[in-house]
Amino acid sequence: xxxxxxxxxxxxxxxxxxxxxxxxxxxxxxxxxxxxxxxxxxxxxxxxxxxxxxxxxxxxxxxxxxxxxxxxxxxxxxxxxxxxxxxxxxxxxxxxxxxxxxxxxxxxxxxxxxxxxxxxxxxxxxxxxxxxxxxxxxxxxxxxxxxxxxxxxxxxxxxxxxxxxxxxxxxxxxxxxxxxxxxxxxxxxxxxxxxxxxxxxxxxxxxxxxxxxxxxxxxxxxxxxxxxxxxxxxxxxxxxxxxxxxxxxxxxxxxxxxxxxxxxxxxxxxxxxxxxxxxxxxxxxxxxxxxxxxxxxxxxxxxxxxxxxxxxxxxxxxxxxxxxxxxxxxxxxxxxxxxxxxxxxxxxxxxxxxxxxxxxxxxxxxxxxxxxxxxxxxxxxxxxxxxxxxxxxxxxxxxxxxxxxxxxxxxxxxxxxxxxxxxxxxxxxxxxxxxxxxxxxxxx
Numbered sequence: 001x002x003x004x005x006x007x008x009x010x011x012x013x014x015x016x017x018x019x020x021x022x023x024x025x026x027x028x029x030x031x032x033x034x035x036x037x038x039x040x041x042x043x044x045x046x047x048x049x050x051x052x053x054x055x056x057x058x059x060x061x062x063x064x065x066x067x068x069x070x071x072x073x074x075x076x077x078x079x080x081x082x083x084x085x086x087x088x089x090x091x092x093x094x095x096x097x098x099x100x101x102x103x104x105x106x107x108x109x110x111x112x113x114x115x116x117x118x119x120x121x122x123x124x125x126x127x128x129x130x131x132x133x134x135x136x137x138x139x140x141x142x143x144x145x146x147x148x149x150x151x152x153x154x155x156x157x158x159x160x161x162x163x164x165x166x167x168x169x170x171x172x173x174x175x176x177x178x179x180x181x182x183x184x185x186x187x188x189x190x191x192x193x194x195x196x197x198x199x200x201x202x203x204x205x206x207x208x209x210x211x212x213x214x215x216x217x218x219x220x221x222x223x224x225x226x227x228x229x230x231x232x233x234x235x236x237x238x239x240x241x242x243x244x245x246x247x248x249x250x251x252x253x254x255x256x257x258x259x260x261x262x263x264x265x266x267x268x269x270x271x272x273x274x275x276x277x278x279x280x281x282x283x284x285x286x287x288x289x290x291x292x293x294x295x296x297x298x299x300x301x302x303x304x305x306x307x308x309x310x311x312x313x314x315x316x317x318x319x320x321x322x323x324x325x326x327x328x329x330x331x332x333x334x335x336x337x338x339x340x341x342x343x344x345x346x347x348x349x350x351x352x353x354x355x356x357x358x359x360x361x362x363x364x365x366x367x368x369x370x371x372x373x374x375x376x377x378x379x380x381x382x383x384x385x386x387x388x389x390x391x392x393x394x395x396x397x398x399x400x401x402x403x404x405x406x407x408x409x410x411x412x413x414x415x416x417x418x419x420x421x422x423x424x425x426x427x428x429x430x431x432x433x434x435x436x437x438x439x440x441x442x443x444x
Contacts (some may be wrong), residue, residue, distance in 0.1 A: 033093055036065045039081050039100035041072040044282050045320060048153060048355070052306050052347050053340055060192035063333065068097075075405065075438070078106060085115045088327045097325040099334060102150065103402035104140060104319045104396065111150070112143045114310035117324040119148040123335045129343045132361045136394040150321035151342040153351065154278060155360045156389035158212065160311030161280055162272030163302065164265075164379055170196045170271065176381060180309040186240075189312040193249040196271050205263040206239050206253030206271045207337055207418050208411050213274055214240075215407065221398045222406040227443050228435060230410075245418040254415060261287035266301045276317050277358035277387070281307070284378045285356075285425075296376065304376060308383040316394045357388050363392070402439060407436045 010238060036059075046067055059065060070080040084097050102110050110116055119141075130148070132136065134155045141150035160183060164174035170192065171182050183189050194205035204210060214227050218231035244250045251270065253260035263270030264287050273284055285293060290301035299302030322342070324334045340347055348364035351357050356375050359365060369385035400406075410431050417427035431444045 024248050032060075032063075032327065032332055033096075033098070034063055034096040036063055037068060037094075037096065037098050038065065039068045039070070039077075039084065039097055041070060041077040041101070041103075043345075044278065045101055045262050045322070048341065048351065048357075049337070051349060051355070053337060056340075058336060058340060060333065063330070071242050072103070073408070075317065078109070078404075083201060083439065085325065088115070088325065091327075093329055096327050096329065098328040098330045099337070100325055102321050102323060103404065104156075104321075104399065105407065106401055107140050107150070107321055108399055109401040110323060111141055114390060115326050116149040117326055117328070117331075119151055119324070119338065120418075121147070122330060123324055123338060125151070125335065125338055125343065129339060130365050132345070133342065134360055134362060134391055134394070136361050136396055137319065137321075140319070140396050140399065141323075150323040151338050152321045152360050153342045153348070154319060154357050155365075155387075155394070156276040156278065156316045156319045157358065157387045157394060158216075158274060158276040158279075158315045158317045159308055159383075159386060160274055160305065161284060161308050161378075163268075163304055164305050164307050164396045166196070166201050166269075166271050167307070170201065174307060174385070176309045176378075176383075176386075177308050179307070180311075183309065183311055186312045190240075192271075194243065194247075196248075197203050197247065197249055201269045201271050202249060202251045202263060203271045204244065204250045205260040205273060206250050206255065207245065207259070207415055208255035209250070209260075210274050211237055211239075211255075211407065212316045212317040213311070213313050215312060217319065218398050221400045222400045223400050223442060226441065228406075228432060241414070242418055242424075244247065252419065255411070264288050264302060266290055268302065274315075274317075276398055277356060278318065278320075280377065281356040288377075298376075298379075304379050307378050307381050308386065310386055310390070313394070314390050316390070358384065358391065362392070402442070404440045405435060409438065 053059065062286040065084065068264065070077045077278050081100055088096055117123055117295060137152050137155055142148050162179060167179050169172040171179060182192055196203045214233040214237035218233045220229055220231045222229055245252060251259070251263060253263065262268060264273070264284060275284065288302040289296065294300050296303055322338060328334060342360055345361055345364050348361040349367060352364060352368045353358050356377065365384060365388060369382065369388055373382050373384065374380040375383060413427050413431035413434060416422045416430070417424055422430070436442055
């Protein structure tokens with residue numbers, strides 16, 4: 001077992017796919033377990049599960065839900081999950097992993113592994129159950145034999161979330177249609193960044209704010225035939241970010257840092273942030289509150305002083321898929337969770353209206369888009385309609401199992417370049433070195 005764990009740690013992207021698991025296969029258990037173990041990296045799915053499954057009384061009274069939370073950064077979550085899955089066969093029943101979540105950045109690592117149950121054959125969801133989900137969300141989790149290995153409650157088209165008061169100061173309007181005209185391509189976006197700077201504002205918070213816009217529009221994968229590949233869109237991001245840093249169009253913050261979100265506070269000077277619906281609700285909105293324990297309304301920090309437009313380039317970012325672990329003794333409960341949280345239209349509409357998430361159900365999203373729904377964080381805007389077309393057009397054809405590591409390492413290496421600590425050539429050398437250290441099987 002120690003040898004297997006070391007293999008996964010040394011070559012994270014090839015370990016799980018190469019290993020086999022003999023007796024913890026896909027057979028359904030007759031007796032349902034009394035502990036439901038769920039592996040996650042933050043509390044997003046936990047909150048959705050509690051609000052829309054547990055509170056609906058759908059967890060059996062004799063079942064304990066145990067959350068195993070390991071942060072995502074630095075592959076920590078994947079390393080912990082790999083360790084648990086490799087121990088699954090010999091783990092006591094109450095300690096076996098039942099559900100685990102994966103992100104788009106590394107979903108492929110698990111899709112073709114023997115550690116994930118077939119959503120249809122093993123869990124029991126039908127094509128009819130899954131019919132209203134966006135196609136790309138199923139494509140991502142379909143293995144080389146055509147088996148669906150995971151489902152999600154969300155789709156993740158993205159856009160630009162901007163500060164209404166700053167838009168008025170810079171552009172003379174905060175109307176989403178007018179702001180979109182001003183930001184409709186990168187040339188216009190750059191021009192507004194210069195205007196914002198002249199008015200004392202930052203167009204973006206930091207180095208990585210628009211990385212996902214560029215990385216989601218690559219035409220080639222980050223690894224080709226075992227070699228590290230840097231697409232032209234990634235090089236364009238490097239060039240633009242260096243320019244924005246040198247000209248003072250960003251405040252030199254790193255993504256997810258306190259400094260980044262401080263730009264969204266009541267006295268913050270950041271024009272806007274790129275992100276999908278989950279970023280708006282789960283990440284940005286809480287950061288705008290002066291008092292997180294008080295009512296979420298206009299006047300509490302910058303809450304409500306925001307709006308949404310599509311921005312200069314369409315993109316998607318992220319996504320969280322629910323996978324059933326081979327060897328689980330809670331298959332019946334897992335089926336109920338997967339159906340309720342990803343297929344049931346009524347639940348999907350509730351999540352969209354109450355949590356402002358863009359959910360993985362096309363009829364539900366059309367219903368919300370056509371309704372009188374108002375997002376209080378976005379000043380009462382119903383932004384869902386802006387997502388409808390882009391959600392249908394999302395493609396993940398360039399995905400690889402290396403995407404998370406690639407993103408983290410290039411952002412880290414280039415930060416030194418943006419800050420002037422190293423020249424560009426050194427930053428690239430450092431990037432290749434750090435990525436090869438993470439994935440020793442890759443070559444430059």
